[in-house]
Amino acid sequence: MLRKKFGMQNFFYRIHQILPLVIFSFGVQAESFHGNAKWRWDASSRHQYDFERDKNAAIHAFGIDYHNTISDTKRDNLTALLQLYYTRIDNLNPHPGFFEDDDDQEFTFRNFNLQWTPTISSPTFKFGRTELPFGIETLEDTNGTIRDYGIGRKVGYKADWGLGLFRLDENLDIEATWTLGSNQEIDYEDGNYVGAFRVGNGRQKTLIYGFSATKRRVDKTVSQNFALDLHWYFNLNRVLFEISKGNKNAVTEMETLLEVGRHSQDETLYYYLQHWYASQNPDAGRVKDNALWAGVDWQVNREVTLEAQYRRRFSSDKKDLNQIWLQIRFQL
Amino acid sequence: MASNKIPVIVYFVTLLMSVSFEASARAFCALRDPVAKIQSIFPTATDFKSVVRTINVKVRDKVQRQLPDVKLHFGELGRHTLYIPHNEKGPLGYVHVRSEQSPWGLIEVAWGIDPQMRILDFSFQRCRTNLRLKLETPQFKFHFRKKGVKALQNMMDKLPSMVTADVLPLAEIVLLNGIKTLTITAIAWADIIEEVRIEYLARTFFPKHYMFRQLTTPYSDALNQKLMETFGAEEVGINRQASQAYGVFDEEGKIIGVIVEGHIYTGDEDQKIYWGVGKDMNIKFWKSHDVWPPEEISAEFDQIIGMQIKSAEQCQSKVELIGLEVLLLSKHLMGR
Numbered sequence: 235m236l237r238k239k240f241g242m243q244n245f246f247y248r249i250h251q252i253l254p255l256v257i258f259s260f261g262v263q264a265e266s267f268h269g270n271a272k273w274r275w276d277a278s279s280r281h282q283y284d285f286e287r288d289k290n291a292a293i294h295a296f297g298i299d300y301h302n303t304i305s306d307t308k309r310d311n312l313t314a315l316l317q318l319y320y321t322r323i324d325n326l327n328p329h330p331g332f333f334e335d336d337d338d339q340e341f342t343f344r345n346f347n348l349q350w351t352p353t354i355s356s357p358t359f360k361f362g363r364t365e366l367p368f369g370i371e372t373l374e375d376t377n378g379t380i381r382d383y384g385i386g387r388k389v390g391y392k393a394d395w396g397l398g399l400f401r402l403d404e405n406l407d408i409e410a411t412w413t414l415g416s417n418q419e420i421d422y423e424d425g426n427y428v429g430a431f432r433v434g435n436g437r438q439k440t441l442i443y444g445f446s447a448t449k450r451r452v453d454k455t456v457s458q459n460f461a462l463d464l465h466w467y468f469n470l471n472r473v474l475f476e477i478s479k480g481n482k483n484a485v486t487e488m489e490t491l492l493e494v495g496r497h498s499q500d501e502t503l504y505y506y507l508q509h510w511y512a513s514q515n516p517d518a519g520r521v522k523d524n525a526l527w528a529g530v531d532w533q534v535n536r537e538v539t540l541e542a543q544y545r546r547r548f549s550s551d552k553k554d555l556n557q558i559w560l561q562i563r564f565q566l
Numbered sequence: 567m568a569s570n571k572i573p574v575i576v577y578f579v580t581l582l583m584s585v586s587f588e589a590s591a592r593a594f595c596a597l598r599d600p601v602a603k604i605q606s607i608f609p610t611a612t613d614f615k616s617v618v619r620t621i622n623v624k625v626r627d628k629v630q631r632q633l634p635d636v637k638l639h640f641g642e643l644g645r646h647t648l649y650i651p652h653n654e655k656g657p658l659g660y661v662h663v664r665s666e667q668s669p670w671g672l673i674e675v676a677w678g679i680d681p682q683m684r685i686l687d688f689s690f691q692r693c694r695t696n697l698r699l700k701l702e703t704p705q706f707k708f709h710f711r712k713k714g715v716k717a718l719q720n721m722m723d724k725l726p727s728m729v730t731a732d733v734l735p736l737a738e739i740v741l742l743n744g745i746k747t748l749t750i751t752a753i754a755w756a757d758i759i760e761e762v763r764i765e766y767l768a769r770t771f772f773p774k775h776y777m778f779r780q781l782t783t784p785y786s787d788a789l790n791q792k793l794m795e796t797f798g799a800e801e802v803g804i805n806r807q808a809s810q811a812y813g814v815f816d817e818e819g820k821i822i823g824v825i826v827e828g829h830i831y832t833g834d835e836d837q838k839i840y841w842g843v844g845k846d847m848n849i850k851f852w853k854s855h856d857v858w859p860p861e862e863i864s865a866e867f868d869q870i871i872g873m874q875i876k877s878a879e880q881c882q883s884k885v886e887l888i889g890l891e892v893l894l895l896s897k898h899l900m901g902r
Contacts, residue, residue, distance in 0.1 A: 270618040272645040308652050309613040354605055354613060402599035404606060404689075438690050467694035470671055500639060501672045536640045 273300040276319070278378055278563035282326075285556040292324040295342075295378065299565070310351070317344035317377070332418040342418055344377050344393060357401040360411075364398045366391060367409035367432035368446040369461040369476045370491065380541045380559045381529055383491060384510070388459045388478055389448045390428050391417050407434040407444070415452035426452050440467045448480075457482040471496045486515040502533040524548060525555065539563045600661070604651050607678035607687045608658045611651035618647050619754045628753050629746070636746055639667060648755050650762065656769055657681060657762045660755075663691055664747045668739050670695040675740060677747045681766035682853060683759065685710040685718070685744055693736075700733045701740060710744060714856030715752075718745045752855070760827075763840070763853075767825055768814045771842045771850050776817040778825070781899055784811035789898045793891065796878050802887040805829040805836050811899055823850070824896040828888070832858065839867070841889075843896035848872050849889060 280293040297319030304312045322339040323329055329336055347362030365371075371385040371392070385392050396413025415426040427450065434444025442465040449458040459480030466473045474493040481487060495506030508527040513520060529543035540562055547555035604614050626638050642665065649661040660679040665672050671694050678687040687707060690698050700706070709721065709728055722741060729737045752759055768778045785793075785806045793806075808829040813821050823844045829836040837858040842850040852867045859867070863885065870889035881887045 270616055270647075272618060303616040303618070303647070305615045305617075308615055310616050351601055354601055354611060356601075358599065358601065400599065401602065403602040438692055440694055440696050467671075469669070469695070472694075497671055499669060499671060500641075500667050536643065 270305065271300070271302040273298060273302075275299075275566045276317075276378065276563070277566075278561055280380065280559065280561040282557055282559050285558075286554050289325065291326040291336075293321065293326060294324075295319045295321045297321075297342075297344075313349040315345045315347055315349065317346060318342075319344065330417075340418070347398075357399045357408075360398040360400070363393050363395050364411055364413070365393045366411050366413065366428065366430040366448070367398075367400075368430050368448050368459075369432070369444075369463045369478065370465070370474050370493075372409065372432050372434075372444065372446070372463075373437060373442065373465060374474075378563065379531070380543045380561050381506070381531060383474075383476065383493075384489070388461065388480065388489070389430050390415065390450050390452060390455075390457070394428055395420050396428070402437065404438075405436045407437055408432070415450055423453070428452065434463075441465070446478075455483060459487070470499065488513050503531070505530040537564055537566055539565070600647075600649050603676050603689060603691070604649055604661050607661055607676070607689060608651040610653050611658055612653045614649050614651045614661075616647050616649055617755060617758055618645050620644065621646055621750065621754055625750065625754050629749055632749055633745065636742065636749075638746075638750075639665075641665065641672075646754070648751060648758065650758070656765050659686060660751065660762075662747055662751050664743050664750070665692075666739050666743045666746075668695075668736065670736075673736075673739060673743070675743050675747070677744060679748065679751065680712070681762050682714070683748055683752055683763075683856060684712045684714045685748070687711075688740070688744065695736065697733045697736045700729065701737060706737075710741075715745055715748045716856050716858075718748070764812050764825055764827075767840060767842060767851070767853065768812070768823075772814045772823045772844070774816045774822055775814050778812045778814050781811045781813050781824075784809065784826075784895060784899060786898070789895065792894060792898070796894065797887065797891070801831075802891050803831055803884055804888060804891055805831055808836060811895065813899065821845075821900050824899050826892050826895055828892065830859075830888070841892045841896075843893060843900075845900065847893060847897055848874070849892060 275296075276299050277296045278294070280295075282291040283289075284291070297317065300314070300316040302314045303310050304314070319342045320339065321342045323333055323337065325336050326333075327336045329338070332342070333340060343363045345363060345365060347360045347364045349358050349360050351358040366385065366389050368385050368389045370383040374381075374383060376382050376392075394411075394413035395416055396411055398409065398411035398413075400409035401407075410431040411429070413428045413430075414420065414422055415428045416422070428448070429450070430446070430448040432444050432446040435442060444463045446461040446463065447459070450456070457480060459478050461476055461478035464473075464475040472493075472495050474491070474495075476491045477489070479486075479488045489510070489512040492509045493506050495504055497504040506529055508529070510523070510525040510527070512523040525545065525547040527543055527545045529541065532540045534540060541560070543559045545555055545557045545559070600614065600616070604611055621638070621643050623643075626643065629636065629638065646662075651658045651661065659681050661676055662679065663674055663676045665674045667673075672692065673690070674692040676689045676691050677685060678689075680686050688710065690702070706729065710718070713721065718741060722738070725737055725741060726734060764778055768775045790806075805828075810827040812825040812827070814823040814825060816822050823842060826841045826843065828839045828841065830839055838855050839859075840853045842852075844850050849871055851871065854864075866883060866885040870886055873886075873889065875881065875886060875890045875893060878887060878890060881890055
């Protein structure tokens with residue numbers, strides 16, 4: 235088996251050598267490079283209290299969200315979307331796999347990619363760490379938010395290293411990615427991959443729907459999933475719905491997610507209810523999971539956002555879940 | 567482990583600090599995927615270019631001086647993108663997206679604008695009410711076509727006769743958004759707008775145009791002497807210190823015309839008027855920024871197109887005196 239691994243440390247050394255080359259290899263003058271940059275510091279502190287286990291946990295993140303379109307005199311050549319964070323977890327269990335234990339700290343990537351549109355009629359290609367298109371999540375940016383649509387359970391990750399392409403037209407929204415299945419690290423292992431695809435109608439509509447498919451093989455995990463998603467907006471209200479079906483290591487899975495929410499006229503305040511239902515059919519018998527989440531997002535001003543969410547598993551074959559999450563986020 | 571990451575931290579901090587950004591810069595209001603939207607508004611475009619500028623407090627104050635009833639919400643400040651579609655002939659205009667609060671939440675409209683800062687088309691990027699379908703008709707969009715800020719402002723009173731009562735609130739929001747978009751774009755991207763406008767005027771009115779170039783010190787000592795002899799000590803209405811001129815050249819590098827950007831005294835802020843003068847020493851065209859002049863003065867400017875103005879004594883109005891100065895300036899620039 236071919237296995238070629240760039241560890242995090244090696245990769246960081248590589249990136250600080252590679253990035254300037256990427257930037258300057260396009261023959262762009264310094265002024266035009268800097269001129270289109272948009273960036274902000276992003277710092278957040280997220281706290282969880284688990285009523286069942288009487289336990290606190292926290293996630294702190296500090297990073298940079300950098301966006302730049304590099305142009306010559308007539309056309310855009312390349313768009314860079316670089317989101318790099320220092321993330322620390324305290325007493326977090328379960329925790330994402332790239333943390334070694336419940337108390338750890340790591341540099342983490344969210345989006346970290348370059349985008350290139352060859353011609354005005356063609357799709358845009360993405361190279362690097364890119365979000366995976368699947369279900370509701372494709373239209374909802376939940377990077378750094380407590381609100382979430384559970385893409386990790388169905389696709390494996392929210393984002394991964396690899397290639398992608400997308401095109402958004404008036405009546406057609408299409409995106410596909412093919413990635414390494416290595417999550418935070420660039421870790422190429424022969425046979426591992428995550429493929430994800432979504433096709434939907436135009437995003438400016440009041441009723442948006444889409445079909446998604448994903449297939450992955452990462453080490454011993456083999457899974458595939460299909461989903462239909464629906465986004466219905468009326469006045470200040472919205473309803474999001476997703477139904478997905480698939481299998482993971484030969485175990486059939488089915489999941490539905492319903493979110494009903496309402497926002498203020500200026501969209502700085504959003505409050506919502508989410509209902510989750512999941513069932514699995516392993517040989518030992520069917521396992522069902524029901525949960526209700528209630529939350530509020532409040533963008534206080536240009537710099538500060540507050541979030542709160544209550545999670546309750548109220549009818550379950552699994553262990554009880556009774557948690558509250560709070561987050562304060564500064565974007566400067 | 568942390569010490570191994572220090573070079574990376576240093577690298578990112580150095581990279582970012584080396585760039586002179588405005589504080590609180592923030593991505594907002596860009597097209598999610600600009601390609602398709604640009605192609606639908608400008609079907610002949612073969613390429614486009616993004617230009618990002620900061621909408622800061624200074625821009626906001628200027629906007630509010632021009633549009634006292636308009637308020638920019640906090641999401642409208644920060645870094646914003648103007649898209650400039652091109653084809654082989656040159657820039658075709660602009661696409662810019664602005665958001666607006668509404669009873670249905672935030673509305674985002676992508677506006678197609680021509681090089682003279684008039685609306686060509688619009689398209690909703692986000693609008694959470696089906697009432698938008700009634701505004702996406704060719705009939706309604708036609709009302710906006712080739713209209714600048716002043717014409718759009720005049721349209722506000724006529725809007726109730728253009729749409730049904732149920733859709734009027736949304737139509738008012740869209741119209742206000744269009745007025746705001748043109749105003750903000752003209753202020754925050756003023757240098758780009760100027761360059762594209764001159765290129766467009768040169769391309770449109772001088773068929774043999776190959777390139778244009780700004781002419782330095784248009785009002786030379788020799789010209790000022792000539793103007794003194796013609797008009798006396800007083801200026802006739804053009805702010806000579808602020809005015810600019812551009813030479814239009816053919817492929818062989820010969821000057822074939824002059825575009826004068828005259829700053830006209832109005833008692834308040836100077837207003838820009840553009841005149842094109844060919845080798846035959848006739849005024850070929852005049853164009854304004856739309857918000858000025860009023861109709862009666864526009865009519866007077868129309869009358870001096872192609873008029874032979876030989877001397878100050880022949881002039882019967884201030885506009886004709888201005889026309890004479892434009893011709894003297896152009897003759898001087900083409901002869902030097």
